[in-house]
Amino acid sequence: MTPTDGKPGRRRGQELENALLDAAWDELNDHGYGAFTIDAVAQRAGTSRAVLYRRWPTRDELAQAAITHAVRTVVRTVPDTGSLRGDLIAMLLDFNETRSQFAAMLSVHLGAFYAETGQTIADLRRSIVREESGPTVQEIYDRAAARGELDPDRLTPRIANLPFDLYRHDIMVTLQPLSEAAVVEIVDDIFLPLVRPRPA
Amino acid sequence: MTPTDGKPGRRRGQELENALLDAAWDELNDHGYGAFTIDAVAQRAGTSRAVLYRRWPTRDELAQAAITHAVRTVVRTVPDTGSLRGDLIAMLLDFNETRSQFAAMLSVHLGAFYAETGQTIADLRRSIVREESGPTVQEIYDRAAARGELDPDRLTPRIANLPFDLYRHDIMVTLQPLSEAAVVEIVDDIFLPLVRPRPA
DNA sequence: CCAATAAGAAACACTCGTGTATCTAAGGAG
DNA sequence: CTCCTTAGATACACGAGTGTTTCTTATTGG
Numbered sequence: 420m421t422p423t424d425g426k427p428g429r430r431r432g433q434e435l436e437n438a439l440l441d442a443a444w445d446e447l448n449d450h451g452y453g454a455f456t457i458d459a460v461a462q463r464a465g466t467s468r469a470v471l472y473r474r475w476p477t478r479d480e481l482a483q484a485a486i487t488h489a490v491r492t493v494v495r496t497v498p499d500t501g502s503l504r505g506d507l508i509a510m511l512l513d514f515n516e517t518r519s520q521f522a523a524m525l526s527v528h529l530g531a532f533y534a535e536t537g538q539t540i541a542d543l544r545r546s547i548v549r550e551e552s553g554p555t556v557q558e559i560y561d562r563a564a565a566r567g568e569l570d571p572d573r574l575t576p577r578i579a580n581l582p583f584d585l586y587r588h589d590i591m592v593t594l595q596p597l598s599e600a601a602v603v604e605i606v607d608d609i610f611l612p613l614v615r616p617r618p619a
Numbered sequence: 620m621t622p623t624d625g626k627p628g629r630r631r632g633q634e635l636e637n638a639l640l641d642a643a644w645d646e647l648n649d650h651g652y653g654a655f656t657i658d659a660v661a662q663r664a665g666t667s668r669a670v671l672y673r674r675w676p677t678r679d680e681l682a683q684a685a686i687t688h689a690v691r692t693v694v695r696t697v698p699d700t701g702s703l704r705g706d707l708i709a710m711l712l713d714f715n716e717t718r719s720q721f722a723a724m725l726s727v728h729l730g731a732f733y734a735e736t737g738q739t740i741a742d743l744r745r746s747i748v749r750e751e752s753g754p755t756v757q758e759i760y761d762r763a764a765a766r767g768e769l770d771p772d773r774l775t776p777r778i779a780n781l782p783f784d785l786y787r788h789d790i791m792v793t794l795q796p797l798s799e800a801a802v803v804e805i806v807d808d809i810f811l812p813l814v815r816p817r818p819a
Numbered sequence: 820c821c822a823a824t825a826a827g828a829a830a831c832a833c834t835c836g837t838g839t840a841t842c843t844a845a846g847g848a849g
Numbered sequence: 850c851t852c853c854t855t856a857g858a859t860a861c862a863c864g865a866g867t868g869t870t871t872c873t874t875a876t877t878g879g
Contacts, residue, residue: 429845429856453653456836467857472838540792577804581785588788594739604777613812629826629875656866667827672868 439464439471443485448520455482486543493517497556503563504606510556511586511602519596522587556583570616582610639664639671643685648720655682693717697756703763704806710756711786711802719796722787756783770816782810 430438442464447455457478461468475481494517498509514522525540560579563569585605589597630638642664647655657678661668675681694717698709714722760779763769785805789797 431846431854431856435856457838458836461857465857467859468838469840469858470856473855476838478837539794544792575804575808577801578808581809584785584788585781587792588784591791592739592741592744592787601777604775608775608778609781609809609813613809631825631876635826657868658866661827665827667829668866668868669828669870670826673825676868678867 435466435470436474437488439466439474440485440488443481444489447482447485452482457481489521493521497558499559499562503559503566503568504611506559506563507582507606507610508602510559511582511597511605512599514586515596515602519590522590523594567616569614573614573616578610578613581613582606585609635666635670636674637688639666639674640685640688643681644689647682647685652682657681689721693721697758699759699762703759703766703768704811706759706763707782707806707810708802710759711782711797711805712799714786715796715802719790722790767816769814773814773816778810778813781813782806785809 439460443455443460446460446463450459455478457468457471460481461471464470471481475484496513498506498513500506500509525543556579560569560571560574564571564574582605586597586602589601639660643655643660646660646663650659655678657668657671660681661671664670671681675684696713698706698713700706700709756779760769760771760774764771764774782805786797786802789801
């Protein structure tokens with residue numbers, strides 16, 4: 420392992436490539452895809468365009484690579500607090516920490532990207548979800564059903580996605596992380612009443 | 620009234636201005652704000668850039684004007700079918716006709732615009748809602764409450780917006796109008812159960 | 820009918836980003 | 850220590866869009 424701190428000297432191989440993709444991602448975050456230029460990425464990474472062109476032939480492929488790279492670095496955790504309510508609130512608040520900026524960025528800056536590639540946010544989400552392919556929220560629902568907190572018959576696909584759809588909607592519309600009150604509202608006032616087992 | 624059809628000859632005044640703003644709006648729709656150029660607008664409008672520069676000094680002001688102009692031409696209707704369910708479904712399906720493209724366009728193409736102006740979709744919606752300032756969905760809720768179809772105590776602000784938030788979320792994520800089934804699902808499976816008066 | 824106005828065409832200098840090519844020197848492999 | 854890959858710098862031709870200016874001519878108002 421070569422020392423990674425101190426004066427960077429001249430970076431190579433994987434270290435350099437990560438730095439390039441990070442710079443590209445930051446550039447996307449700060450200025451959006453519309454103003455996403457190879458030049459700016461090179462400057463931010465402290466290198467020259469040639470280094471970028473050696474790896475990615477076009478702007479779009481660099482952007483794609485940067486997005487994929489950023490996605491890969493997101494770690495996903497599925498909480499297990501012992502209650503459905505606690506799990507969902509924890510999960511959404513964790514999203515606030517780890518993903519709200521990511522989601523906002525995707526929503527706001529990538530319009531031109533979607534337009535050019537013909538993709539939609541839904542498409543991108545699918546490929547991200549496939550990429551992660553780890554444990555999912557379904558675990559939370561399964562545990563809740565086992566505890567009798569949730570009626571599986573009431574959990575239609577749309578309702579299963581409801582808390583996350585509402586979370587995502589808020590992010591896309593306000594570009595800010597949700598307040599804890601908003602998260603609690605989504606869970607307590609909307610989701611839980613819809614899935615709670617009815618007293619027969 | 621001068622004849623408005625036939626060979627357009629040389630347009631002037633309001634007629635020309637409308638044509639310019641329409642062309643700008645179409646250009647935004649087709650290619651997004653990222654690829655929104657004065658040149659393209661001039662070409663689409665069948666005129667020269669000078670004509671545009673005489674009216675709007677910058678690209679951004681032209682885009683702003685085009686958006687405002689497009690917003691102004693949207694007519695809003697509030698249905699009155701006699702039932703809450705019917706009103707909401709009618710309203711959302713009407714959105715499908717009149718606004719889904721508009722909403723999709725706003726979500727997707729205007730990222731760079733938001734980034735530059737610092738506005739969010741929420742801000743833009745506020746100014747649009749203010750602009751319209753006509754009858755609102757509140758009317759529908761009031762009538763439903765009067766008929767006893769809706770418990771006003773359960774209608775928190777978030778729940779009042781819920782059908783529209785979900786509608787908007789779907790549009791932003793899929794960039795397509797919602798299927799009628801999806802609209803019915805939002806109303807029947809999610810909204811109505813949350814606001815129906817509980818048998819005391 | 821005439822004069823004022825403004826549409827529309829065209830040319831210009833300018834900026835910014837692209838993509839390629841060339842050169843140097845850093846730093847790893849042998 | 851030496852060679853060889855390649856990071857990083859720099860220069861160039863090119864295209865696309867901007868914003869300005871000048872000129873013409875259609876159209877309108879008086």
